[in-house]
Amino acid sequence: MSCVLRAIGTEFDVDAFVKDSPLAGTAFHRGEPRPTGGQRAASGLNVDVAGGFDDLDAQIQAAAHFLLRHEDELRRLASFPGVEEVCLDFGLRTPDPSAMSSVFPADFLWQSGALDIDLVVTHYEVATGVEAGGGEAAS
Numbered sequence: 001m002s003c004v005l006r007a008i009g010t011e012f013d014v015d016a017f018v019k020d021s022p023l024a025g026t027a028f029h030r031g032e033p034r035p036t037g038g039q040r041a042a043s044g045l046n047v048d049v050a051g052g053f054d055d056l057d058a059q060i061q062a063a064a065h066f067l068l069r070h071e072d073e074l075r076r077l078a079s080f081p082g083v084e085e086v087c088l089d090f091g092l093r094t095p096d097p098s099a100m101s102s103v104f105p106a107d108f109l110w111q112s113g114a115l116d117i118d119l120v121v122t123h124y125e126v127a128t129g130v131e132a133g134g135g136e137a138a139s
Contacts, residue, residue, distance in 0.1 A: 002051040003059040004089045005066070005074075005117075008044035011082035023047050023073055042084070045077075053093050056102055056121075063088055064108050067115060078116045087118040094123050 005025070007014075014027045025047035032040045050062030067074065078086050092102070102121045112119060 002053060002091055003049040003063050004091070005047040005049050005086070006044060006089055007077050007080075007083050007086045008042045009082040009084040010042045012043045012080070012084070013082055014043045014045050017077065017080050018045065021073060021077075023070065023077070043082075049088065053091060053124075056090060056092055059090050060104065060108055063090075064111060067111050067117070071115065074115045074117065085118065086116065087120050088112060089120040089122055091122050091124060094125065 005023075007017075010030060014029065018025070018027055023045070025045050027045050028040055028043060030040055030043045034040055049066045050059040052058040052062070074086070077083060090102070104119060109119070
């Protein structure tokens, strides 16, 4: 996983937005089947911002650069008709999410807040003894 910019809204015309946008990502549409079952309740856009599933600091640095580079376009996105939420979702793999602390530097909080972008941390629990490649760890 990595850091992903996500914009969603039930009335968001994602195709109209991406037609004139330099932000490259994956669009999804209300009513489409969800990978986990059921139908999507909203339309939206996912844009990969940073890799580094195990390195929050690297994701934050890349996201800060992304926000600076795309500031005008992100303002357009946040004010685009039908957009209800824009967030940066930081994915982290952790063996025990109940013991995880995630710290965001104040300057990054100001930067994302000024663009009306929420921050989300999604913790993906991995079983103890399982390596990143999915195989069992050696004993």
